[in-house]
Amino acid sequence: MNKERMHELVEGIHMIDEVDPADFKTIKTDFEFEEPPAVSIYMPVQHTERDMRRNNWDRIEFKDLAKEAKRQLLASWDEREVKPILEKLDYMSKRQDMELWLEAKKGLAFFLNVKTCYVYNMDMTPKAQVVVGDDYDFAQLNGEIIEDTASRFKLLLLNADFFAVLDGNDQGVHFEEFPEDVKHYFAETFPEFDGEVTALDYYSLEDHLPPYHGWKSRNDVKQEEARKFFRYVDKVMNDEIVRDETDIPVILVTAPEHLHDFREVCTFKALYPKAIEKDPRGLTGGELVADALEVLGS
Known part of the structure; x- marks a missing residue:
């Protein structure tokens, strides 16, 4: 992967720590106009393990979830269509110095499409889940982000x-x-x-x-x-x-x-x-x- 493409990947990954509900509404609206597929990944963070090995456990867990996301993607879409998503998943799983691994709270929620990726730092512990389809699955995140x-x-x-x-x-x-x-x-x-x-x-x-x-x-x-x-x-x-x-x-x-x-x-x-x-x-x-x-x- 050349430096220019790597820069594009970094620019397309957005870490969100404190979520303004008004912003979240806008993001959800924007997602509705994106071309499928949409990938939703929820990952619980095991703090006991992180205390011992910092971010390594999280990345290992994410690799397993990313592997499942890739399996679901390739079952319904051509690899060329979803290549930008696969690149983002691969990039995040390999970069241990990324803020999202170093600053993870109780869970991380990933929402990816071919153009962008939003990563929400969750205060609540989600259940590990991968959903690939035409729309994003906000069910677990809605339990944390209250509109009002x-x-x-x-x-x-x-x-x-x-x-x-x-x-x-x-x-x-x-x-x-x-x-x-x-x-x-x-x-x-x-x-x-x-x-x-x-x-x-x-x-x-x-x-x-x-x-x-x-x-x-x-x-x-x-x-x-x-x-x-x-x-x-x-x-x-x-x-x-x-x-x-x-x-x-x-x-x-x-x-x-x-x-x-x-x-x-x-x-x-x-x-x-x-x-x-x-x-x-x-x-x-x-x-x-x-x-x-x-x-x-x-």
Whole structure:
């Protein structure tokens, strides 16, 4: 590949880290006027592996996905027609110094056609997927990019033995899948953890409470165990879910008796001042949306 062609490839690959929803609408509209084929690739980023070998694991994973994209392309299109797409895939898989490998967050979404390639740096972990067809597949990205950011929020569903995170806006909510690191952390910390990736359950408090002694009542011990669990939840929220982000409010959804204890141990800045003071297990998705909008608007 000559230098001029390599320069054209570089110019045609656009890395987008912080997505303005208005820009995303324009990009989606532009895509509608492109000639097929359209290639959509979603790739989860394994941070544990990246800590050890930086960007090597990501590129290896991408090579496998690119190979599948090539297979699907050549099954329906002539190789000469899709050569620019194949060149972009090959270029990205070989260049370990590219920003997209060095700065990857929880996932990468690639959208390619014969002219351009957009790479979105995702804050949510997507499922590995390759889609080749006449149109792009934005389904997983739509879970992250909310058209109306003014109404976007996260919900932290919390009890003394349970927590989950939902992402939502005024149209609905969906569970945010936890990274593998979170599962491993809770599995090592709590033998009772059931391995679910969208909700961490800690139901066996009654079975592992420390023995009563001195002045402590059973309720005192249960409260201590709940506070201990809340500290672990706060750590996960800080380290894996919100980190230093403050632009998307996190609304606490919990029974009134847990509100004070969690706020005492909470350290992440995105926690919204007001909460939904209800047991989250008794609420539907529609009720959660209505309550969240009421809290944000009050």
